[in-house]
Amino acid sequence: MNRTGSSTQTQGVASAIRRFVVAPVEPQTYKNLIYLMLAFPLGIVYFVCFISGGALGLGLLITVVGLPILLVTISGATLAAGLEASLATRLVGVQTSVPAALGTFDWQEWFARPGNGFVTACKRLVTATSTWTSIVVVLSKFVFGLLSLVALVTSGALTGALLAAPFIYDDPDATVGTASELSITQYNFGPWVVDTLPEAIGVAAVGVVFLVVSLNLLNGLARLQAQYTRTLLETDTGPL
Template sequence: MSTNRTQSTARSTAALRRVVGAPFRGQTYRNLLYLALAFPLGLGYFVGLVTGAALGVGLLITLVGLPVLLVTLSATTFAASLEAWLATRLGGVEASVPAILRESTLEGGLVLPGDGFLDAVRHLLTASSTWTSVVLVLSKFAFGIVSFVALVTSVAVTATMVAAPLVYDSATVNLGLTGEAGIDAYSVGPWVVDTLPEALVVAAGGLVLVVLALNLLNLLAQMQARYTAALLRVDAEVTE
């Protein structure tokens, strides 16, 4: 019983130390960069994939449509490869690139897998990771929006709270949906902060919120990195 209690206490202490230590870990800031890149990359992926697919389908009645679709699909695997690199370097989660790229070489120029161009196209179309790359690239747009909202909201709220002692007596700042309109003072919801002690309390709450926000943003980044690795792992064992 005593041993179990000691182990439970040790685990609780380690978990608390990990939560409180989030601002002091380098991985936290790599995660933040990972989240910050998600929206512009996701938007670019989405526009490129949708435009290429629409153009290719529209031109299928000509000889141009199929090559456009193949180029779009190939570009999608390159985008997924970039995502695998980001998940590994910034997210700290080992992710493999799509099979078509693992099987290609760059020595002396790009050498595609298989025996000739048609065989390489067959490899591209039959590899599971090619199609999970499409899923990854499309879902990156949604993740990018979530990341953007989470980052902007976290920075805006915590910065405003931490800066309370500097701006409470000289700025019009309202936090929360319950603040009264027209109040020419620093307020948090219905609470008007007009003294330094009150502003210090708000700043202290802001520091606590910074720690909580960083942990939530770390979790969000790790979820995306692991999701990326899982999608691209589907046929890794087959080619190893």
């Protein structure tokens, strides 16, 4: 019994280590990177459109056009959340349901005469809990997008500079880290001056390790975002 449990635990650790090491050659890693790359531009579009539509609708609420603008804005946020659910499912592999209002969407209801199916569809939209959690997903996407952008740019720049060491270590204008006045014309790896090929190869080896670690961290960030979206959209998808 103990041997079986120990063997299973060992296999689990070995599997986790293997997944960690092979991250650079896993197709899923690059799907996750695409998901992270899309986060910032989508976050900006969501944020600007929702804030603009919401502010305009509230400002015109005393007129006949304010309420329709708010309904369109809320519907747009729900559609955006549906897109996020699709991206989480297709790119990250986290199965995420679309908001309830989208799952029961019927064009005939929306274009029916007011007082008939249209009113019922509007009521279903504003009383579904997932409609309001969709707004949270849309607004928080900007934060996740900014975090994703910083993580991608930082990890990409550092990894590239380290891996390029054997090719640029003797370039007088190359610097990694902070250069002092005495070593401004030398390739620096932090406080160390790299001026020989073996040293440069050592820096590149560090770059390989950094690449593996950073890709695993980026994978984790993508899964975190996808799980966050899934949790919000699947929290009580029924009416309020």
